[in-house]
Every structure is written in C-alpha cells, then in structure tokens.
Amino acid sequence: MSTNVSSISQSQAPIVEFEPAKHELLACPAASCLTKEVFMHRFLLNNRDELIARCKAKVAQRPLRAATDKQLAHGVPMFLDQLTRTLSAEDDDELDLSIAISGPSGGDTLALSEIGVSATAHGKELLNLGYTVDQVVHDYGDLCQAITDLAFERDAPFAVVEFRTLNRCLDNAIADAVTEFSAQRDAQISVQQLAGEKQRLGFLVHELRNSLGTATLAVRALELGHMAISGATGAVLKRSLSTLGLLISRATAEVRGEGADQRQTFSVASFIADVDLVARLDVARKGAVFEVRTVDPSLAILANRDLLHAALANLLQNAFKYTQENSMVTLSAYASGEQVLIDVEDHCGGLPPGGAAKMFIPFSPNSDSRAGLGLGLSIARQSIEADNGTLTVRDVPGSGCIFTISLPLPSSS
Template sequence: MHDFLANNRSELIERCVDKVAQRPKRNATEEQLRNGIPMFLEQLTRTLEAEQEDGAAAGKVISGASGGDGTALSEMGVAAAAHGTALLELGYTVDQVVHDYGDLCQAITDLAVERDAPFTVDEFRTLNRCLDNAIADAVTEFSFQRDVAVALQQSVDVNERLGFLVHELRNSLNVATMAVRALEAGGLSIGGATGSVLKRSHAAMVRLIENSLDEVRSNGRESELTTVFSLAEFISEATESAQFDATRRGCKFMAVSVESSLGIVGNRDLLLAALANLLHNAFKFTAPHSQVTLRAHAHGELILIDVSDHCGGLPEGNAERMFTPFTQRSDDKTGLGLGLTIARQSVMNSGGSLTVENLPTVGCVFTISLPRHSLQIRDKPDA
C-alpha cells in the first residue's frame, strides 16, 4: 500500500480537494489544504513503509498505537491537532473536520478499486488505525480550542457588561456628590432643585442595580421599559444634572428650549444615561472656557438631540472607532472608555441611532436620532 500511496499521491490529494470544494463553506487556501490531509497522507505512507521493513512497533512511532496515547501525541497526532486548530480558525464544524479524513479514506479505496490494487488485511488495519488516531486528535484539539475561544468571549462579555454597570453607577454617584457639595456650600434646602437632582441620582443608582439583578435572573435578557415621554421634560432633567459638571470643569453650557408638544418613545432611563454620557464627554474634551450646547428639535419624522462641543475636532481616521468599548482618545485615563459605547447601545435599544459629525479645528456634534411622537396637550379650563 505504501508504494500505491506514494505513486498516486497527487491524484489522491486532487480527489480530496475536489470533495472539499463540493461542500459548502469550505474556503481553505492552497497552503491550508497542503498542510492538512497531504501531510497526513505522507505520514501514513511512512507508517506503512516502516511497518513493512521493521515491524508494527516502528510504524507506531510515527502514527501512534491503536486507541491513541494518553500521555503524548505521535508525530501524526501533532499534525492532526494543528489541522484541527486551522479548521476552527476557518469557521468549520466538527463534522467537517471528520469529513476531511473521510474524504481521503474514500479516495484511497475508490482509486484502489479503479487501479485494481490489492491490499493486505494488515495494511487496511494500519490505515484504519491512522485515520482513527488522526480524527481523534484533530477533533480533540478542535473542540479544546473552540471551548477556549467561547470561554474567552464569555469573559470579555462579562467584563464589558460589568464595565457598563460600574461606569453608569459612577456617573450617577458623581452627580450626587456634586449636588451634596452644592447643598453644603450654599446652605440649600434638600427640598429645592439641587435636592431633586440628588434624589434622582440616588434613584438612578437603585434602578441600575435592580435592572442588573433582573438581567442576571433572566439569564442576560434585558428588560424592556419602553414608554412615551415629554422631550422637553427629558431635556430639562438632563440639563439640571449637566450643569454641575459644566460648573466643575469651568465650561459654559447652553440648553436650547424645546417645543412642549414633542415626545419620544423608548427606555427613558437608558436614554437619559446616554445623553448624560454625551454631555460628560463634551465637558471633558471641550476647550477650557468654551461652550457645550444641547439642542433638541424635530426634523421630519425624527427627533434629533445634538450635543456640540469645542474640542478642536477629531484626529484623522475613522470616527466610528470612538464607539468601540474601552477606547480612549486622550491622555486622561480616569474613565473606562465606555461612555460612547454605552450611549450608542442605549439609543439603539430604543430604536434610534447615535452618530458623530467632525468639525475640523472646531469640535464635534454628537446626534441622537429617535422616532418622533406627539404628546396629547390638555386644554386649560376656562376661568
């Protein structure tokens, strides 16, 4: 058999390549095809030759004993494991890994029948042993690497979600802290406007924790808290909290008045957190003593909420990169690089979009787009 395999190597490889090409989603390169089954064929040939010349033990040095070796991979096992890893990187499934070796077995038997090449029982046993060991080692490594990849992705997802929670909690805590300092410095009443900001910040932290617990109980499915609410009241609440941040950073802040009949629909808490992140980002990067502007208005069937700053514009490159988790665009590493990621995700969860327009040498305009809804305005009773 080893002479038959050596003399017909090219034909057997070509048949395997043809079989691979006929199955869907098999876009392997020539190099990957050359280092997979062809390498196994070369090792099988040497195994058969070694067994004929020096006995069964000599062949097992190359291809391993029947049932594999629990302590160390054979030469064939090492190559098969590498082949399994390569197939995983190509996005293949376990059954496709097995089919790769089955293709070679079928190609050998078909060609042997066509060429009327007789094989001994021992040679067929060696062929089956080599196939069995190679398939086992390839599938084992494939499964191991797949499990590692899945576990790593799960770890990344958990870390990202934890980062989101901590980021939002810190934002609410910062607002609450600034409100307390303002109350203490001015001797203000807890029942006033500053006290209301403090209470809302505490309530926001409670909701964040409760929502996270609900998500854990529901196996990661986010709860839907969609309502229709006043755009004017929404902007007013965001403005009250943002004013503390603007004062602390020495920025001017202007919020343009909003038409009272305009409404939006979505998860109010998530959208408020998204807008708070955009404003915090603007205050953080705008030039000292420059102005951040918040504007909300109707545009056709959409509500547009713009946050404009004077950061000097973005560096050349893809502005979309700013929305990638844990990406920070300055030397200030006090944050986690999650604010814009959270903002976009929150807006998308409410059926909207978040984009950025770069104004070179001037600044940036972040725009939240949401479907427009009209509010029912009650008529005032006659005097």
C-alpha cells in the same frame, strides 16, 4: 498501456523494495489485476497528487471552505505522507516505526504520534479560520473516500491488513484533531465569557459612579447655597439616588436571569429639561459654556428613559471634558423625518485621522487625542442601540464634534 517499471523501482528504492510480481502489478492492465493485491503505500505514493486534488475538489464543494495549500499543510498532504510511511514501515516489519508515526489503535494518552501532532495543528487551524468541528472530520473523511474511489477505478485491491492500518491512522488523526479543536474552542469561549463579564461589570461600575457623582454635586450645591431640598437641585439629587437604585435593581435582575421591556413614551422637552439640570452641575466645574436649544413641546419619544438619560449624560460629560476652555457645548433635540435626533456639539478642535472609528471601543485608554475614550461612549452606544436607535459622531475639522442620537418616532397606531 505501458510503464517504465525499472525507472519507478530506482526512484523509490530508498523507501522500500518490492517483490517483482507485486511491483509490476501497478502497471499491469486492469483485467490482470483483479486477483492480485497491491501495496497500498506504493499506490498512495504514485497517486499522491491525484488524491490531494480530489480532496481539494470535495472541500471546494462545501460552503465557505475554499482550502488553500497553506490551510491544508497539516491536513491531507501531511497525513497522506504519514499514512504512506506507516504502511511502508509495516510492510518492512518495522512495527515500532509504524507506531511512532501513527500511534497505536485507540491512540496514545501519554504522547502524540507524528500524525497526532499534525492533526492537532490542523484542528487548531480550522478553528482559527472560523470552521466547525464537522469540517475537521470531513477533511480526513475526504481522503479515505478519495483513496477508495481511486482504487476502485484503477482496479487496485488492497490487503485487509492495510485497510486496518488506514482506519487506525484515520481514527487517531480525527480523534486528535477534534480533541484539539474542541479544547481550543472551549478556551476561546471561556475568554469571551470572561471578557463579557468584565465589560458588564465595568459598565455597571461606570454608571454607578456617574450617578453617585451627580448626587454628590447636588448635595454640595445644596450645602453651599443653603437651598431647600424641595427645589430643582434637590430634584437632581432625588433623581440620582433613584438611578442608583434602578442600576442596582437592573444588576440584580440580570443575575436572576430576569428582563423586561422598560420603555415608555415621554415628552422630549421634559426629558431634555431634566438632563439640563444635571448637566449644569457638572459644567460649572469644567469651564465650558452650556447651551440648550428650545425643543418642540409636542415632540415625544418611546424609549427607556433611564438608559437614554445615562447615555446622554455620558455624551455631555465627554463634551465638557474635551471642549476647549470657555467654548460652547450645545444640546439640541428635534424631529427629522421618522426620527427624533438629539445632538451634542462641542468645540474640541476636531478629531485625528481614524479617531471616529476608535471612539466607541470599550476599555480604550483615555487620551487628549480623543481616540478611544474609555467606557462612557461605549455605554452610550449600547444603551441607545438597545432602544433600536443609533449613536454616531461627525467630525467638524478645526471646530469640534457632533454626536447624534437617532431614535424612531413613536408609532401613531
């Protein structure tokens, strides 16, 4: 085995000057290296590409973690360069420079070192890529293992003080990367929790407002028509007040951490008739024509009746709002295979491109384009999915939309 020693010395002269015996040791046969120490920073410099390749190979063996050069930019390559510079500075007795690059043992609570800055960036990058905290530790552990393995293979013994420096650099890098990873993750969790609380509160306020609005309409109808409260409109008022009470009770139970399955089997025809009474109070203000098709009286469904009623009411309010003036909104319910389907068809004129995909996003601003309709449709979908059902929309270009609730038929057993 032969090596051009003078060539190596010239190319690396600006970095550090080596004692001839130690310098030549890097090129010597393995048998003659067993009793001599090797400068670790020279070893790292000469084998940089090999060490990075070995780290990538280790990373590639882990599920869902195929590292790219960009992803590793603040990881192994940068850390390896910083480690090399730290070791070189210590060999030249430039201890202040060594500490500035890699930090003191135990880290610096007042200011991050170069290694600390890049390690925090690496920790943040791994979080954004969806990885876990153990991956942060593994990335730096891979390099330590790669250095140890390659040094053993090349019979390159290092001084104890250099291993101490290696451990100090790894310890500071891992600590700073994990700290940043954890801080960023906690911040994300906090934002998600706040968003979830905002959404739940928004849903509750939306449903309370709907029920209060229906009760108000019923009271006005009773006053204008001088009708008895024992009639159909009075029944709408009573149901609305009952729904208000249920919403408050449900919110109270959620605060207490309580929950229960409130599903029941009920007649679809009777359910649609109740929805019809409420909807006709609303449609009278919107200038639309409302048609309810006949429902098979034997058809039954297992669901949370109050949630389903609220969901269907939101679909109808949406249809009345966007259907063209004096056009028809149609409500129908029927069995299809093992499913009960409830359709709400309007004549809004159809959806713009991509409109269907945006309709169920909560807190989207209302617009005449129908792309994003606030909370109503999002609430409807969540309520139906809670009953193991689905809510979909089908665009009829030039005509309108058909919203379909699909729920499984009750089991015969």
